Amino acid sequence: MTKMINPARLRGFAVARADASNPTAILNEMRTAFEAFKAERTKEIDDLKKGLGDYVQTEKVDKINAELTSLQKSLDAVNMTMAAMQIGGAGGAGQTPEAAEHTQAFNKWFRRGDRAIDADLRDLEVKAALTSDSDEDGGYVVPEEMSNTIDRVVGTVSVMRDISQQMTISTDTYKKLIGVGGAGSGWVGEKQARPETDTPTLRELVFNMQEIYANPAATQKMLDDGRVDIAAWLGNEVAIEFAEQEGAAFISGDGVNRPRGIMSYDKVANGSYAWGKIGYVPSGKAGGFADPTASVSPADAVVDLYYGLKQQYRNGASFLMSDATMGTVRKFKNADGDFIWQLPTGSAELPTILNKPVRTDDNMDAVAAGKFPISFGNFQRGYLIVDRFGIRVLRDPFTNKPYVHFYTTKRVGGGVQNFEAIKHMKIGTS
Known part of the structure; x- marks a missing residue:
């Protein structure tokens, strides 16, 4: 069962992490943490304006801010892993006969290093349109x-x-x-000089x-x-x-x-x-x-x-x-009192600043x-x-x-x- 953050516990520094393999759970936890962050950061700014700055309050804000950064990294890592799972080799799908033959010869050479196939492998590179001439640097494409x-x-x-x-x-x-x-x-008139x-x-x-x-x-x-x-x-x-x-x-x-x-x-x-x-x-x-x-x-x-x-x-x-700089900018408010950093709108999306995506x-x-x-x-x-x-x-x-x-x-x-x-x-x- 996925564990979610309780904002009251967040303010006391205790953090329960969501399932690190579930991007939706991570995003939901980020939403909860961000609401707690906004409330605590607003209180911190208000206290500073009143001359009542408090180290403990600042530490609360920094703690939640660091957790948001960690959650964003987890979300990015999950999305990266999911993308990588779809990569892999093409398995020969859509290959020309020459390219498939080159793949087979390359794999044999890769495993065995059989010099008897060197010339054939070089010829197959040309036939498969992987290269048009000999490689002066050595090695195979x-x-x-x-x-x-x-x-x-x-x-x-x-x-x-x-x-x-x-x-x-x-x-x-x-x-x-x-x-x-x-x-x-x-601009010119019909009879004007150009x-x-x-x-x-x-x-x-x-x-x-x-x-x-x-x-x-x-x-x-x-x-x-x-x-x-x-x-x-x-x-x-x-x-x-x-x-x-x-x-x-x-x-x-x-x-x-x-x-x-x-x-x-x-x-x-x-x-x-x-x-x-x-x-x-x-x-x-x-x-x-x-x-x-x-x-x-x-x-x-x-x-x-x-x-x-x-x-x-x-x-x-x-x-x-x-990431560290994004954690700093996450604390910024505009003239209307709104935070300029906003959560991703979906598990595969990016956070935004001024409605523009943020890459780290x-x-x-x-x-x-x-x-x-x-x-x-x-x-x-x-x-x-x-x-x-x-x-x-x-x-x-x-x-x-x-x-x-x-x-x-x-x-x-x-x-x-x-x-x-x-x-x-x-x-x-x-």
Whole structure:
């Protein structure tokens, strides 16, 4: 039987957790906890305004707030697990005969490392349209269903992959021209002269492929077991490592041997925004946000960030921050006394701030002087992730006997493609 939170017990710090495998139960518990949180936070603010601030009351609020963060993590984990259960290998469904033959040959090579099939496996890569020439880096292209398993698990785990634009190419570099200043235009009468207009300004963006790798190991005995699902095993072993490495790079990567993250570009006050830089709005206080008793609400900075993004990008925009920062913003009230953070409307949905979804990624900055803990933007339009087609595996039975290592690599690039579509919040320094 599912246990639910009693608000009175919450205020006394006792917490009974819902069934961690049931997203509906978790959401119901979140609803109950959030009602308790709102009541206690409102009392805390009212007491502070009266000069009656109480440590015990603040501790109550923080306790429930931490529980809400924990429940949100549990809900995200359940949804991720449910999505991962639907991934797995394709089992050959819809494959061409050539692709099915390649899968069979690959699995034989994966288990046995039989060099007698090397040439045949390379030929089958070409026939199955997995590659068009010899691979100068060594290794073999994994079958499509195995590649899809890895890519889908990575997409489930990596927040930036979930919210950004993605494309696949077959070269080492992707170049894109962006218009940053359109051709001039104007209204004219039937017989009026048409003066020459401005020439459009184009900028070239270059996305270079960088290599990411994982090196899982298995015993030969395990590989000899015909019941082992090779696609699922490799996908599970590799995907999480890829997702964690990519996730960090898409946020803070410097572009050297890794993608360039959203935080690595020059940042300027939003009023001084220029192409090639990302605009920011201030938090309103040195080292953090405005006090709830101040004439300027801490929520005002979030509202400024919201409206700092042009209207054309707000449709489809989302907030991006760490779990800890979301716990801080959850306490904010607007000028009408309403909390700007709201619960998910369904077990598969996301919490919202100002009616926009909130995505959490602990690679984001913490709240500290001079840091940028919150981003708001239309990441589908603002950030591009480019994958080079094909994930490759090099079988190594010699380095660490009796284990067989599978050196698995893929190439990926990333960077901002529209600097207008993303804004940051900067915590004040003085």
